[in-house]
Amino acid sequence: xxxxxxxxxxxxxxxxxxxxxxxxxxxxxxxxxxxxxxxxxxxxxxxxxxxxxxxxxxxxxxxxxxxxxxxxxxxxxxxxxxxxxxxxxxxxxxxxxxxxxxxxxxxxxxxxxxxxxxxxxxxxxxxxxxxxxxxxxxxxxxxxxxxxxxxxxxxxxxxxxxxxxxxxxxxxxxxxxxxxxxxxxxxxxxxxxxxxxxxxxxxxxxxxxxxxxxxxxxxxxxxxxxxxxxxxxxxxxxxxxxxxxxxxxxxxxxxxxxxxxxxxxxxxxxxxxxxxxxxxxxxxxxxxxxxxxxxxxxxxxxxxxxxxxxxxxxxxxxxxxxxxxxxxxxxxxxxxxxxxxxxxxxxxxxxxxxxxxxxxxxxxxxxxxxxxxxxxxxxxxxxxxxxxxxxxxxxxxxxxxxxxxxxxxxxxxxxxxxxxxx
Numbered sequence: 001x002x003x004x005x006x007x008x009x010x011x012x013x014x015x016x017x018x019x020x021x022x023x024x025x026x027x028x029x030x031x032x033x034x035x036x037x038x039x040x041x042x043x044x045x046x047x048x049x050x051x052x053x054x055x056x057x058x059x060x061x062x063x064x065x066x067x068x069x070x071x072x073x074x075x076x077x078x079x080x081x082x083x084x085x086x087x088x089x090x091x092x093x094x095x096x097x098x099x100x101x102x103x104x105x106x107x108x109x110x111x112x113x114x115x116x117x118x119x120x121x122x123x124x125x126x127x128x129x130x131x132x133x134x135x136x137x138x139x140x141x142x143x144x145x146x147x148x149x150x151x152x153x154x155x156x157x158x159x160x161x162x163x164x165x166x167x168x169x170x171x172x173x174x175x176x177x178x179x180x181x182x183x184x185x186x187x188x189x190x191x192x193x194x195x196x197x198x199x200x201x202x203x204x205x206x207x208x209x210x211x212x213x214x215x216x217x218x219x220x221x222x223x224x225x226x227x228x229x230x231x232x233x234x235x236x237x238x239x240x241x242x243x244x245x246x247x248x249x250x251x252x253x254x255x256x257x258x259x260x261x262x263x264x265x266x267x268x269x270x271x272x273x274x275x276x277x278x279x280x281x282x283x284x285x286x287x288x289x290x291x292x293x294x295x296x297x298x299x300x301x302x303x304x305x306x307x308x309x310x311x312x313x314x315x316x317x318x319x320x321x322x323x324x325x326x327x328x329x330x331x332x333x334x335x336x337x338x339x340x341x342x343x344x345x346x347x348x349x350x351x352x353x354x355x356x357x358x359x360x361x362x363x364x365x366x367x368x369x370x371x372x373x374x375x376x377x378x379x380x381x382x383x384x385x386x387x388x389x390x391x392x393x394x395x396x397x398x399x400x401x402x403x404x405x406x407x408x409x410x411x412x413x414x415x416x417x418x419x420x421x422x
Contacts, residue, residue, distance in 0.1 A: 243302030249284030
């Protein structure tokens with residue numbers, strides 16, 4: 001029985017931890033303290049629920065317990081610092097002139113603007129004062145509800161490393177005096193870019209793992225999608241939020257078709273499109289329509305989503321509108337110049353105008369320092385050379401790509417391509 005209760009606690013915590021932490025953080029004005037108080041509520045559930053049973057409204061129980069912990073924290077701070085006026089204001093903000101019962105807590109949760117609290121937490125966890133690695137770890141911990149162990153396992157780093165990143169991130173936010181608020185004006189756009197970057201980094205690591213023995217890590221894709229959907233709900237007027245969500249929904253729709261029965265990669269052109277998730281495609285296309293309605297001048301995520309949509313709309317690989325995709329990559333290259341974008345454009349051009357046209361664009365990237373260790377550059381070049389009948393050169397390129405690949409599945413796949421050309 002206890003295992004079932006513990007499973008229920010884990011499920012509720014995964015769904016509600018971000019909301020609870022966000023709400024408490026608005027009161028105590030410290031993300032680190034808020035997380036500790038929320039964790040206290042989780043420990044209370046682990047202590048009481050196995051013997052007393054799971055409450056009728058477990059989310060309200062956790063929220064109320066966390067609020068009580070926050071109230072105790074403020075009282076202790078009042079005694080320690082004798083800041084009566086400040087604490088009185090905090091208590092008033094908490095709405096805790098008395099300790100509410102569970103029904104009161106549920107009513108308050110309905111009245112509070114939970115969306116704003118979550119938005120504050122997102123922007124705090126993804127503040128540019130933190131390194132990218134720290135932002136990713138803290139976001140997954142606070143908003144994804146993942147444990148330190150789960151984050152470490154996902155990114156194949158020691159658990160102690162992730163724990164240190166999270167501790168340092170919370171300390172950095174506190175020492176820098178980062179306000180627990182949603183930025184306004186131009187600062188909103190700047191910070192939103194950081195938030196979206198973190199969510200997309202998480203998704204990409206799940207979609208194609210940079211290292212390890214698995215080509216994909218579906219749990220990370222799921223967390224990124226959950227964060228993206230949450231952002232779309234609490235920032236509905238931001239076009240790029242919907243653009244990123246559209247991109248992730250459409251990309252995720254291919255997940256089950258991207259590997260064979262032995263877990264080996266299956267390239268896009270060879271995938272069984274009947275295995276693509278029609279519901280995710282529908283959701284993605286709908287999100288893209290919303291993004292385009294909000295901002296006809298497309299941003300980077302909207303453009304990438306439009307490219308993904310071209311693939312999603314093609315019933316067969318041969319039906320793909322490669323001319324449109326090449327044009328979209330051209331727009332993306334103008335908006336956000338990148339050698340990786342140029343490499344993708346070269347692939348699209350090769351599919352539209354032939355391998356020789358694509359190879360000319362790829363060869364122009366050979367001296368680019370940013371792509372020196374990027375295994376997909378020789379992989380693409382090898383594929384184009386093979387199409388042109390230059391088998392020996394193609395074999396050498398696939399061998400070089402395999403040597404550069406950090407993921408074991410990709411390495412095996414590329415070396416098998418080389419072997420097939422001998």
